[in-house]
Amino acid sequence: MNRDTLEKLLADVQSGKRSVDDALEELKYFPYSDLGFARIDHQREIRTGYPEIIFCAGKSISHVKDIFSHIAATGQNVFGTRADKEKYEAVKSAVNDAVWHEEAKIISVTRKEIIKADNPVAVITAGTSDIPVAEEAAVTAELLGSNVVRIYDAGVAGIHRLVDKLPEIRKCRVVVVIAGMEGALASVVGGLVDVPVIAVPTSVGYGASFNGVSALLAMLTSCASGVSVVNIDNGFGAGFNANMINKL
Amino acid sequence: MNRDTLEKLLADVQSGKRSVDDALEELKYFPYSDLGFARIDHQREIRTGYPEIIFCAGKSISHVKDIFSHIAATGQNVFGTRADKEKYEAVKSAVNDAVWHEEAKIISVTRKEIIKADNPVAVITAGTSDIPVAEEAAVTAELLGSNVVRIYDAGVAGIHRLVDKLPEIRKCRVVVVIAGMEGALASVVGGLVDVPVIAVPTSVGYGASFNGVSALLAMLTSCASGVSVVNIDNGFGAGFNANMINKL
Amino acid sequence: MNRDTLEKLLADVQSGKRSVDDALEELKYFPYSDLGFARIDHQREIRTGYPEIIFCAGKSISHVKDIFSHIAATGQNVFGTRADKEKYEAVKSAVNDAVWHEEAKIISVTRKEIIKADNPVAVITAGTSDIPVAEEAAVTAELLGSNVVRIYDAGVAGIHRLVDKLPEIRKCRVVVVIAGMEGALASVVGGLVDVPVIAVPTSVGYGASFNGVSALLAMLTSCASGVSVVNIDNGFGAGFNANMINKL
Amino acid sequence: MNRDTLEKLLADVQSGKRSVDDALEELKYFPYSDLGFARIDHQREIRTGYPEIIFCAGKSISHVKDIFSHIAATGQNVFGTRADKEKYEAVKSAVNDAVWHEEAKIISVTRKEIIKADNPVAVITAGTSDIPVAEEAAVTAELLGSNVVRIYDAGVAGIHRLVDKLPEIRKCRVVVVIAGMEGALASVVGGLVDVPVIAVPTSVGYGASFNGVSALLAMLTSCASGVSVVNIDNGFGAGFNANMINKL
Amino acid sequence: MNRDTLEKLLADVQSGKRSVDDALEELKYFPYSDLGFARIDHQREIRTGYPEIIFCAGKSISHVKDIFSHIAATGQNVFGTRADKEKYEAVKSAVNDAVWHEEAKIISVTRKEIIKADNPVAVITAGTSDIPVAEEAAVTAELLGSNVVRIYDAGVAGIHRLVDKLPEIRKCRVVVVIAGMEGALASVVGGLVDVPVIAVPTSVGYGASFNGVSALLAMLTSCASGVSVVNIDNGFGAGFNANMINKL
Amino acid sequence: MNRDTLEKLLADVQSGKRSVDDALEELKYFPYSDLGFARIDHQREIRTGYPEIIFCAGKSISHVKDIFSHIAATGQNVFGTRADKEKYEAVKSAVNDAVWHEEAKIISVTRKEIIKADNPVAVITAGTSDIPVAEEAAVTAELLGSNVVRIYDAGVAGIHRLVDKLPEIRKCRVVVVIAGMEGALASVVGGLVDVPVIAVPTSVGYGASFNGVSALLAMLTSCASGVSVVNIDNGFGAGFNANMINKL
């Protein structure tokens, strides 16, 4: 039941077309109708400029293509993560201004201007192998409205590479730290900045890295106070979260 | 080497008291001196109003008492977490305006006014057993400068208790969700709000709760996008982080 | 907003006391009001005869006593699990017909007759150490309205003890199987009966029993088809579930 | 030793053809003969209409084809799970009315009418990636005699999708909830219905989902009382169990 | 139904007192009666000389005392493991020839002579902290009928202590190896002898010993071919198994 | 230093060709020479009839071929496990009486008669998917000198299939039980026989089977006393061990 139906129902009661009892009966399941929750979704769309963000990994090529076609046709922005080249080409064949962010594995279609936040977000990686996850985070944040300062390969084994970039990092309102192996970078960065750090463990490493578990545990138990953590390899979640904080 | 020493060194070079080579030698380890890093700490103090936050759990009673006495004597604010009553009484004997937040297990001494942020932070728990962790989060955020909306015992098995409070929750700029057992509350709240959610798994539960591991994993794999996670039972980290975001 | 308030609102619209717009505004948060969800809870009470079942483990003695006093005063049934003797005595001092099920660690107050289902529920344990969990299951099912056939110490190492009881077990509509260590009993029983088996792993055992994890995994991977599993040591959940199925 | 052999033995004793001692000797291993246990199997067949349900995953194509041919030739119903298209085609070549439930990966041959229960079973998934497991559950329940209400993609991050369907769900006698990632849907549904919930964790997700372990743990530690759990991705077990409860 | 009842039933059929049909009905549940399985237990008693071995850890003092009194009164041997001194004293008060094997935590009462096997069993430990588990194994084997060669504190860090004892070890028909920490002793012994090695991991160690898990895994993955493993700290199981093999 | 060299050294001392000091120096590292340990190996060969058993999985085709050629040329028996068809064909091209045990993945060459033990060994599996592991065990035991009674697909969900075979099982001196999933069969068999049971968990199963971990834990925590366990899927180890016990 949407606002229009509800308005009509009330008007009918007012005009005597429907009795109070009859209206009460109809309203019984009204709480579960689309008024309340749909409003939330609508607010989301207004704020982010995106009605939907698509996790392409578990979907068929034709399904992904259809969703992009459908949303793009309405003149709205849309993007999808974890998309390989094959999916991109299928989308491209239907929506010819679709953009391929190769390293991020993101397909985006931009039909409305994205309003950017005043401050940038920093995305820092420990190694070069963490870059795909970092790009997922960075492109996500950019598409949602944040400028991104990328600082890649600044792991703690050569900490001077990080220290060199501190002035630049300190201009950001949120920092995303992406690291595999022992994930120590999150703690080191967390100790050097005064803004929220969103840590993303990656599955980079071998043996006792356990596909990201070591980095995950290290980040969760970080001795630095402003660090919170998202799922292993979840660049999207970090970028989404960083942008959300940046735009508060 | 602090700013004064550095200024004097430069003046000596200017006045010819010291040669350039001699100054170069002295500056060799200068990067590691206290100028740079100490400045960070100083900034922290200015912003948060606290030179130090004490994790009391691993410290002796006399050690805790001494730190509180020392800092309080300088006229600064100070607080400590994971403090039992015995530690509080020891601190109280030395600093008679020390305050005991019993459920939060926090001792605080407030000597300078805490400037509060405009918006509140929400702290929501799934059950009543999660309250000690919630209080650690809430009192931490309050002492650092945020007003807190407490919503306790709103677990998903009786989801109407949460839904009732949605209007209140939506006025907050950050939401801290605290839950043990299956930790589903983080996902449910994350799906209903448009602000960052900081999830705190608790060690509440038995059997396959594995002292908070089930809730931790559930929160990390949440299907809601704006959720990030801190360590099990880490109310302090969540409160610190929430206030940091709230004050951006 | 309950039914009466809603009825009044509609009557006011009908009589012209309120405009449609005004009513629309008031109904905006109506979905989250108590109409819908509270109805669920009310139905629960009608069906089970219990407005609330109390998990006593995480609550203070005085809190437990108060809940019992309050509910008992309304003339309704009430019971609480994981209650030690101290809590029972406190409740007893306020509600003098409170009953103590010692092995089950359950306190119950029965003010309304419990209507029993036609068929019994079987509760079977592998060993004698599993009996406390079994009693929690059995007493829960009894208080909620099922007769219980108890078959204890029928582990697979002496499978004749189980086989002897098959005729009795086959008269039950649901079977609860409770076992620690390797939890094989669930599979054996599941292979011998044609009704749902609810398996409860217990933390009985040592070493590689890992506090019930071995039994839990064994039950989850049971080769018998009608077996489902609840948390380690969760006798209450099994008894509740068994009675729910029994009364369908 | 079957009933006929036993009857003959007794007749021989009666007629004096065999001595009591001789009969005793022959009966020594009788308990382990097929009388008792075979009867169970026979009862199963009568009740379910299926002498055997085949787990095709670990079997060769020709083996699967043979079993289907053999059973179908007797005029009985038969179905097999975890069967890929190749196995289906082999079966089809021998049994030309074999049906392929593609998403469920089930092959079925129906020779006798399946008697349906009065009430339906609900099968609910959190996401679209959970659908294959859901179809395994749904088709299993249908083949065994239950009508199924399918509600897919109703995850807690957009809880209104679930709430919309509550009236439909409440008409069912059993609910199967299928979810990967954090598995919160089981708790949410468990809090909204008054019938048994069988939860199936799926291996959907990445990183800290650990191939379904996070969802499994969350479901086992659910704060809702009527939830029991089967193995990760075990749609068959859930459908079998749901139908068994539904037909009690 | 025991042999006598069965014999009588057959005689009644023979004499015409009972019809074949009537006998068939009575025999329907006969397979599950005590004839078959009870015979097994009886054979056990004859062979081992013990009708029952009691795991005292999960039983009350009075329960343990009663079992000992009851069995001892019948003139049979009986012993119980995991018994503390308090339980021993209770048993002693009732059965005055009860013996206390302090380190093994075993109470035994010997009323019939134990027939010893021809060959001894070796029980070897890596360290002195493993001795309680070793004594449980050794005393169990002795009470069941094996002589035991004890070689304690022969860990691989000082492998000469083991090598010194090789001639003695090689005279045994079975070897029990007991080790905590890295459990390497099982592999080393397994490589030096040609008889079955039963390995018992112990919970001795700290940190990454994980209460015996490291030793358990090491023993399971031993590169030596004749090694099999029992549960962590399960001295009883090893002693029982060793004696069983020794007496084959 | 072998026996001949040692004999010569002593003769030289006796004859005065070498001084005592000189001999002492030469004997310094003698303990570590091949006298002692090599003797062990030699005894092994005599007893088992095999100088070496080859684990083919980690070796190249040409390496495997060479070992077989070399040993076969000496007229001795040789066999290799975990060998695929390609390796068999390579061996066959060099040793034309090489035999291929397909399901067991074993290549064997028999040049000397294998002396069989008097009693057979039982190899029992829970399901048909466990058969490859069972065949590895059975063929290993046969090649080493035991007759094998194979009982496959006797899992506890249909326990009558096992009970039917009890008379046959009870004639064996050792029983190997092979099961995946919940591994309950080991406990059930362990409760029905009086001989050592060697349990082999298999990686059969999915989800919470965790590639054999559930079965492994269940077998380690078995409530039956005579059960010991080998590594997951280690059919060879079980067969080797069973034959070793059988031939004691």
Next chain:
Amino acid sequence: MNRDTLEKLLADVQSGKRSVDDALEELKYFPYSDLGFARIDHQREIRTGYPEIIFCAGKSISHVKDIFSHIAATGQNVFGTRADKEKYEAVKSAVNDAVWHEEAKIISVTRKEIIKADNPVAVITAGTSDIPVAEEAAVTAELLGSNVVRIYDAGVAGIHRLVDKLPEIRKCRVVVVIAGMEGALASVVGGLVDVPVIAVPTSVGYGASFNGVSALLAMLTSCASGVSVVNIDNGFGAGFNANMINKL
């Protein structure tokens, strides 16, 4: 800011070209400049003779080729680990004196003589499957300046193979022990030598080896005192560490 810039700044202050305040401002971020940390790196290069060691596994072929070309062009030594043949051939096409250490999966280019330490390093493996990891360790140590004594296939199941080599091992200053499965070799070697033992668990094994976890845990809990451990399969780390100790 490097030394030259700093020198110029000081000279400007001395000459009065710049004020003290102006210099102070410029020096504010000086600590984070390249003076200090870069010096460390430079020292490394001088000592090891390598400006960089490349982990090739996560890099593209063209990236690896470029790094080698670039460094080789400067006349310096360079090597890369975890490189497959394809990467080697690409490097070879650009740097024609590149060397391929096939089993070690290492590409090296040597332009400056490597100064060798006086003592050798021992690299010992338990089995032949551990050799690739061993070669990574050995070649790493050789390229960095140590001679290596290789002792392969000396596992504890045939401990005489190890004992035979003790005199040779005892001449080394550091020992690297490489083993999968139960990893017992580290403890045995640790008990026989008086120099540091660096243990490398390998992912060799199956089932409960858990891809090297069993060996890892065994090595961490070794009862021998001089053993430290690196990551699973980390031959490079062990070789690097061994050489570092050897050259102290």
Next chain:
Amino acid sequence: MNRDTLEKLLADVQSGKRSVDDALEELKYFPYSDLGFARIDHQREIRTGYPEIIFCAGKSISHVKDIFSHIAATGQNVFGTRADKEKYEAVKSAVNDAVWHEEAKIISVTRKEIIKADNPVAVITAGTSDIPVAEEAAVTAELLGSNVVRIYDAGVAGIHRLVDKLPEIRKCRVVVVIAGMEGALASVVGGLVDVPVIAVPTSVGYGASFNGVSALLAMLTSCASGVSVVNIDNGFGAGFNANMINKL
């Protein structure tokens, strides 16, 4: 068989008192006698100055007291780790120059001068709670012959505290890094020094620290090359190893 016995045997052969055959027979088990291995132990004693280091945790008070009395009486040095005050007082009552290193939980008796190495060893901790483990390492290294530079509470969240101490750290030949929680300090130090780093994870932390597992994994997967790891809380192992390397 020791050197004297062997010498006598050879002399007897030389003099004709014994035949070669007779000597051969006697030498059969000679390899396993005390000549070889005892020599090792003796060398150890000479080098370290300690015949034995006692792990007191698993030993009784009287046992510990006896070992100290016995060794001290021979005029040799002795020390024991993991000793509480009660054990110290018992030792003190027998050996009045026994020294109590309270935080290290070490008792030592020094009768011979300890020869110190030229270079110091650094022992660095992340927090104050790591100090007991650090003291165990430091006192162990000191008693074995190394001077120790202690740098405590230099965790990465305040990295300037570490950087301040770099000049001092760089004078050491080995560095022991001790940290709980996320253990990042090992990687940071490993990136700043050119000497071996021995990392000790501690059980300091809560929640996802899992009693040291997080720190352990982080240290094993460190991105810095010269880091090796010992068991959780194993200060002794680190101190022993550091001294061993320092004295090479």
